[in-house]
Amino acid sequence: KQEVTQIPAALSVPEGENLVLNCSFTDSAIYNLQWFRQDPGKGLTSLLLIQSSQREQTSGRLNASLDKSSGRSTLYIAASQPGDSATYLCAVANSGGYQKVTFGTGTKLQVIP
């Protein structure tokens, strides 16, 4: 059974700092990996989707990498801003059907002005 772990559970950084969020998974036979952002009281917003054949994806100040062999993905946020404060979740999809998407419990990020 796929297990997805995100450490740390919470992170506080000063504005302007570059930071890395981590996601690890136990089954490397994945179909894709997706990073989401969740603001308090809101749904999830998809940030980046990495297919299993890709090594990384970039969108603006965000860069996500994928290393299947080690079961790890990182989300790099450059020049953090207070508006980046949110919970970030990763979700791993394994081959085999819709029920094979496993979510991590997220990293709650606070960017301090």
Place this chain on the structure above:
Amino acid sequence: NAGVTQTPKFQVLKTGQSMTLQCAQDMNHNSMYWYRQDPGMGLRLIYYSASEGTTDKGEVPNGYNVSRLNKREFSLRLESAAPSQTSVYFCASSPGRLTPQHFGDGTRLSIL
């Protein structure tokens, strides 16, 4: 664009009552999903619908039923609510298979 719309946003029920959570998407997506989110457990799939007219069980389907009314709408029904069903429920959709990409803002459900 509205995206994925869920109603109601909040609801309090008594044990044994029934209710239906509504979800509609305006992106012409084929696939729709219902998840629940509980503290410390991540999102768990309740039911999904790969296309109009089809539904299938996810990881935690017990106590729930669903209806894919048409391509736009996917409802979740609790027939006899239990305190263990207190949670935040999210509906999601995607154009293709497997991976949810667009989420509603959730329904916060408390069962006393």
